[in-house]
Amino acid sequence: MNTSTSTIDRPGQLADSAAASADNAIHRTQRLANSALDNLAESANGLRSGMEPMIDRASVRVSELAHRGADAVRHRSQQLRESADAASARTRGYIVDEPVKAVLIAAAAGAAIVGLLSLFSQGRRRD
Numbered sequence: 001m002n003t004s005t006s007t008i009d010r011p012g013q014l015a016d017s018a019a020a021s022a023d024n025a026i027h028r029t030q031r032l033a034n035s036a037l038d039n040l041a042e043s044a045n046g047l048r049s050g051m052e053p054m055i056d057r058a059s060v061r062v063s064e065l066a067h068r069g070a071d072a073v074r075h076r077s078q079q080l081r082e083s084a085d086a087a088s089a090r091t092r093g094y095i096v097d098e099p100v101k102a103v104l105i106a107a108a109a110g111a112a113i114v115g116l117l118s119l120f121s122q123g124r125r126r127d
Contacts, residue, residue, distance in 0.1 A: 095102040
C-alpha cells in the first residue's frame with residue numbers, strides 16, 4: 001500500500017513544488033521590480049538635482065538680459081530726448097536769427113503739405 005499512497009501524493013507534491021517555485025519566482029520578480037523602481041527614482045532625483053543649478057543659472061541670465069534691455073531702452077530714450085531738445089534749440093535759434101526766412105520756410109512747408117493732401121484726396125475720389 002505504500003506504493004499507492006506515494007503514487008497519490010506525488011502529483012500533490014509536484015503541484016506544491018510548482019506552486020512554491022511560482023511563489024519564489026513572483027517574489028524575486030517583485031524584488032527586482034522594486035529595485036529597478038528604486039534605481040529609477042534615485043536617477044530621477046539625481047537628474048532633478050543636477051538640473052536645478054542649470055535652471056537657476058538660466059533664470060539669473062534671463063533676469064540679467066531683461067535688466068540690460070530695460071537699461072538700453074532707458075538710455076536710448078534719454079538720447080532721443082536730448083537730440084529732440086537740441087533740434088528744438090537749434091530751430092529756436094534759427095527763428096531768432098532769421099525770422100523772415102523761417103516764416104517763408106514754414107509757409108512753403110504748409111503749402112506743400114496742403115498740396116499733397118489735396119492730391120491724395122483727389123486720387124481717392126477717382127477710385
